[in-house]
Amino acid sequence: EVQLVESGGGLVKPGGSLRLSCGASGFTFSTFIMNWVRQAPGKGLEWVSSISSTTAYIYYADSVKGRFTISRDNAENSLYLQMESLRAEDTAVYYCARYRGPLNALDYWGQGTLVTVSS
Amino acid sequence: QSALTQPASVSGSPGQSITISCTGTSSDIGGHNYVSWYQQFPGRAPKLIIYDVSNRPSGVSNRFSGSKSGNTASLTISGLQAEDEADYYCSSDTDSSTPVFGGGTKLTVL
Numbered sequence: 342e343v344q345l346v347e348s349g350g351g352l353v354k355p356g357g358s359l360r361l362s363c364g365a366s367g368f369t370f371s372t373f374i375m376n377w378v379r380q381a382p383g384k385g386l387e388w389v390s391s392i393s394s395t396t397a398y399i400y401y402a403d404s405v406k407g408r409f410t411i412s413r414d415n416a417e418n419s420l421y422l423q424m425e426s427l428r429a430e431d432t433a434v435y436y437c438a439r440y441r442g443p444l445n446a447l448d449y450w451g452q453g454t455l456v457t458v459s460s
Numbered sequence: 461q462s463a464l465t466q467p468a469s470v471s472g473s474p475g476q477s478i479t480i481s482c483t484g485t486s487s488d489i490g491g492h493n494y495v496s497w498y499q500q501f502p503g504r505a506p507k508l509i510i511y512d513v514s515n516r517p518s519g520v521s522n523r524f525s526g527s528k529s530g531n532t533a534s535l536t537i538s539g540l541q542a543e544d545e546a547d548y549y550c551s552s553d554t555d556s557s558t559p560v561f562g563g564g565t566k567l568t569v570l
Binding site for chain 1: 463494496498500504505506507508511512515517549551553556557558559560561562563564
């Protein structure tokens with residue numbers, strides 16, 4: 342069974358940093374493109390970042406470019422999101438999601454971890 | 461990276477059919493056939509229900525169908541059931557090789 346479990350969320354002050362983790366199991370993590378998608382309270386989904394299986398290709402949304410860094414450890418079956426210079430508008434539930442190439446879609450999502458940026 | 465445009469809400473009675481539109485541009489929906497739809501219940505993670513415009517993953521009811529014309533994609537739910545009440549999001553690949561989501565549509569089953 343495919344499982345994605347996010348962790349690392351919490352309350353942080355504006356300008357602060359946080360590192361999110363996503364542990365994967367039930368599939369060959371090293372062969373899949375992985376993504377972070379966030380959802381602000383009461384709002385819609387916003388794609389944040391994606392990383393290819395070998396880390397050769399990395400993309401960011403304009404809203405986080407230069408502040409967030411996506412990475413992965415294929416030996417540990419883990420995906421990460423290092424978030425710096427956090428702003429109030431970064432407050433959201435952050436989901437990690439697996440991209441399945443043949444479907445060209447995000448076919449499995451974690452349960453999400455809440456990040457709250459507030460003084 | 462502007463969000464795709466969806467109606468904020470739609471409603472229908474049990475047994476009816478409803479359609480949710482998703483409008484983009486030639487840089488996303490119009491130029492790509494990688495349109496997907498996600499269903500989300502309150503407090504839960506999104507679930508993939510349509511991929512590649514009109515294909516259903518295994519286990520998704522055939523009451524859900526998708527289509528595309530020009531820069532607009534559509535999700536149709538036929539034989540509406542109370543359990544279909546949820547938020548629905550479209551997504552498309554873009555010329556930037558990154559995905560973009562719609563703003564979401566809240567479906568109410570009357």
